[in-house]
Amino acid sequence: MFLLHPATPPWAVPDATGLHLVLLSDQPLPAGRVFVRSLPDNEELLTPLQPDGQEGTLQRWCAHIAWDGGHGLQRYCFVVALEGAAPGDEGRLQWLAADGLHAELPPEAVHFRHHRHGQPPAWVRDQVFYQVFPDRFARGNPAPFVAPPGAVASPWGAKPDSCLGQRQFFGGDLAGVTQQLPYLQDELGVTALYLNPVFQSPSNHRYDTSDYTQVDPLLGGNAALLALRQATQARGMRLMLDAVVNHTGEQHAWLQQHAGWYARDAEGRVLGWKGHGTLPVLDFSVPGVQQAVYGAPDSVLRRWLQPPWSIDGWRLDVVHMLGEGTGARHNARHIRRMRQAVREENPQAYLLGEHFSEATRWLQGDQEDGAMNYHGFTTPVRGWLAGLELAGVRQRLSTAAFEAWLTRAIAAIPYANQLAQMNLLDSHDVPRLLTELGGDHARLQLAFTLLFTRPGAPCLYYGDEIGLEGGADPDCRRCFDWDRSHWPMPLWQHVQRLARLRAQRAEWREGATLTLDQGDDWLAYARYTPQAASVVLVNRGAATSAALPLHRLPLRPRRVQGWQGEAVAVASGVATLTVPACASTVLLLDA
Numbered sequence: 001m002f003l004l005h006p007a008t009p010p011w012a013v014p015d016a017t018g019l020h021l022v023l024l025s026d027q028p029l030p031a032g033r034v035f036v037r038s039l040p041d042n043e044e045l046l047t048p049l050q051p052d053g054q055e056g057t058l059q060r061w062c063a064h065i066a067w068d069g070g071h072g073l074q075r076y077c078f079v080v081a082l083e084g085a086a087p088g089d090e091g092r093l094q095w096l097a098a099d100g101l102h103a104e105l106p107p108e109a110v111h112f113r114h115h116r117h118g119q120p121p122a123w124v125r126d127q128v129f130y131q132v133f134p135d136r137f138a139r140g141n142p143a144p145f146v147a148p149p150g151a152v153a154s155p156w157g158a159k160p161d162s163c164l165g166q167r168q169f170f171g172g173d174l175a176g177v178t179q180q181l182p183y184l185q186d187e188l189g190v191t192a193l194y195l196n197p198v199f200q201s202p203s204n205h206r207y208d209t210s211d212y213t214q215v216d217p218l219l220g221g222n223a224a225l226l227a228l229r230q231a232t233q234a235r236g237m238r239l240m241l242d243a244v245v246n247h248t249g250e251q252h253a254w255l256q257q258h259a260g261w262y263a264r265d266a267e268g269r270v271l272g273w274k275g276h277g278t279l280p281v282l283d284f285s286v287p288g289v290q291q292a293v294y295g296a297p298d299s300v301l302r303r304w305l306q307p308p309w310s311i312d313g314w315r316l317d318v319v320h321m322l323g324e325g326t327g328a329r330h331n332a333r334h335i336r337r338m339r340q341a342v343r344e345e346n347p348q349a350y351l352l353g354e355h356f357s358e359a360t361r362w363l364q365g366d367q368e369d370g371a372m373n374y375h376g377f378t379t380p381v382r383g384w385l386a387g388l389e390l391a392g393v394r395q396r397l398s399t400a401a402f403e404a405w406l407t408r409a410i411a412a413i414p415y416a417n418q419l420a421q422m423n424l425l426d427s428h429d430v431p432r433l434l435t436e437l438g439g440d441h442a443r444l445q446l447a448f449t450l451l452f453t454r455p456g457a458p459c460l461y462y463g464d465e466i467g468l469e470g471g472a473d474p475d476c477r478r479c480f481d482w483d484r485s486h487w488p489m490p491l492w493q494h495v496q497r498l499a500r501l502r503a504q505r506a507e508w509r510e511g512a513t514l515t516l517d518q519g520d521d522w523l524a525y526a527r528y529t530p531q532a533a534s535v536v537l538v539n540r541g542a543a544t545s546a547a548l549p550l551h552r553l554p555l556r557p558r559r560v561q562g563w564q565g566e567a568v569a570v571a572s573g574v575a576t577l578t579v580p581a582c583a584s585t586v587l588l589l590d591a
Contacts (some may be wrong), residue, residue: 002026002552003077003096004058006512007415008110010117010530011554018066019114023049023078023096024058024554038065038074039108041326046079052113055530055554057573058280066272067116073364075111082264110411111241119549120420121313121348124369125509126498128452129459130184132177133428134195134338135204136218136479137462140175141220147185148202148218160474162208166203170479174198174215174224178231185235189499192457193316195430198225201249205428205477207317208249210276211394212300229309236356240350244284244302247272254292261289263326263483272327273318283335285324294334301338305345313350314342315372317383319354337368352422356429363413363421370420373456376409377423378430381450385443385540386436397585399518399540410513419510421456425464428477432461432470441467442582445494446538448580449584452498452525453536455513465495501563505588507532516548522579524548530555535587539579548575550589557589586591 004024005011011022021036035046049061049181068074079095097106098113132146139156140147147153151167161168178489185188200214206496215225232239248254255270263271263283273279284291294301304311317340318324335353342349351369353362358372359479371376382388383397383405397405409420425433425447437443444467451458462468463480466487470476481487504510511527518524521541527534533553537546550557551573560568560575563586567578579585 001080001082001094001101003080003094003101003556004079004514004526004552005096005112006514006554007098007114008512008529010512011512012112012114012415014114014116016501018064019074019076020064020072021049021062021076022052023061024055025080026552027061029080030083031164033083035079035081036076036444037079037105038062038076040066040068042069043060046328049138050079053057057551058554058557061379065181065480072116072118072269072366074116075108076113077106079105092099094500098415099407101568104420108118109357110408113364114412114416115414118365119416120369121350123238123348124180124313124350124457125419127457128190128502129192129194129240129457130188130190131194131420131424131427131459131461132196133172133462133477134174134177134198135172135207136173136477137171137182138170138176138480138482139328140177140179141171141175145171150202151204157479160470160477162474165474166205166473169204169218171218172479173218174220174228178224178228181231181237185237187210188460189503190460192240194240194422194459197244197317198244199391201245202251203249205525207244208247208251208285210249210251211245211253214527217450226308229311233310238350240313240352241304241311241505242317243299243301244317245282247281250278250280250582252280256319258288261286261292265326273321282322282327283325284330290334299341301341302345303424305349306340310346312348313352313564315352315354317354318473319353319368320359331416332361332367333360339367348370358409358412360412365414365417370422370456372416372427372459373409373421373423376406376418376421377450377454378425380405380409382433382436386433386446395568397500403515403518403523408456415455418455419457422459423451423456424461425451425460426461426476428461429473430476431472432464433465434470435469435471439469440582442490443540445491446540446584447497448491448498449536449538449546449586452502453508453534453586455527456509458502460495467491483583485534496561497563501586502575505532505534507534514552516550516552517546519544519546524547526553528553528555531591533557533589533591535575535589536584537577537579537586538584540582543578543581545576545578548577548587550575553589553590554584555589559588559590561588562586563588 013020049063051064095102099110131377217559347568384402387394522539524537
């Protein structure tokens, strides 16, 4: 039996009183024995579904469940009571949860979920983000760069020196970002920028803030950020900044003026983030800290959402560690308050959390809109393509384990929040994937196909598209190479094509997700809406053939073709195709 519930409209539609739900099946189900299980007031309720025609070749069943009066988060799953195959058989139950079929009641951790109030901004799912480390992307100021006292100015393109660390500057600035907007948007297809910290700081990474009200003069100051903001607005591009509010830098005036705002150890010494004395940790049990960070009208998070800056969102650095006293006590309370403050300034502002490990608890609709999706995307992709590293041990992730990991991560949060996740291959905190792959461009192209077609907003780390390499920090922060003769154009063109298709294909941005089949070294999945579908096959191994069951999708395609216009053989709802070694392909279906 095949059961399907896409947790997106029109198969899950909220109204004033509850949720309209649709269950799909590949065979007739016994009338009066199909139910949706919900938990109003924490008490189990089984609501019968009624037959309601067909979608494609699938049977359609419908029900409406009322909102849970005690919770904003609605959880539900489906159950079919199958009759015995012969007289005297007791029959059995078949359950459907967000992670697939179960022979028994699935744990609530994998139930479908929808938050009544906490929907992320709809615009996020439509974006292609581009992360810029400002000192290393581009320089727009024509004057020679002069490093601050105690720092070193290195020539553009030199390798970052771990001995110099945060004291090594290359002179990238915000004017350089503004000047390269035509490249980013018109050529590459980028629609949103995420900037690593830009506020005044003594380091090149600027995670040790000295003044939240001033953009670092080395980057061009407040005027340069305003010029960038105005240029992005003129282009219809979004802009997100990095909020480092778990800690400040040791040069911040708060440390002298408000010493009581900082967490202290048992001996009364100011606590440094992860032992770094240059990064004193703020204590959010102090009302003054709450007001300065998110409460007051001119607080850090509110100020830059207001005109003339009007940024579109915040990335919250190490937000899971933020809290009261020496630990992350009452973390959720303060993130909820940050969300409320941000929404008061801009109801469509995006709140993104940084979490290297699982972020499920922060993504249930009442705290963050999305996370930097290391857990649900980056780590499993690196494990499947490059070998997962855990405590110094490399392990090749099987395709079955890879698919299960991706599916579990999606099942654990509302699908609306999954669509607002920031998927990434690289960042300023991890070695470049291309380096981890030993320079294998074919495998990096596979990773890009996954990046643009899995649910969530793709984010390119500057230079990903031109094969920029780099090991652990600071090597992963090399300068962008603007000499186009050095660019691997097949890689760049692959990214460009993916960005263009993502803009054209709504199912890549907002569609449901379904695994269709897998082999030892390949995985096939679909992204789909009622109007269209894309079937993606990624193959890390030798050339392979696959027969993909398109009839499991709830639409009747009038046309099926490859993503380069090639014909595709389809018979009885099954598409047969061959994929070369270490390659990917996409089938485009239009209803």
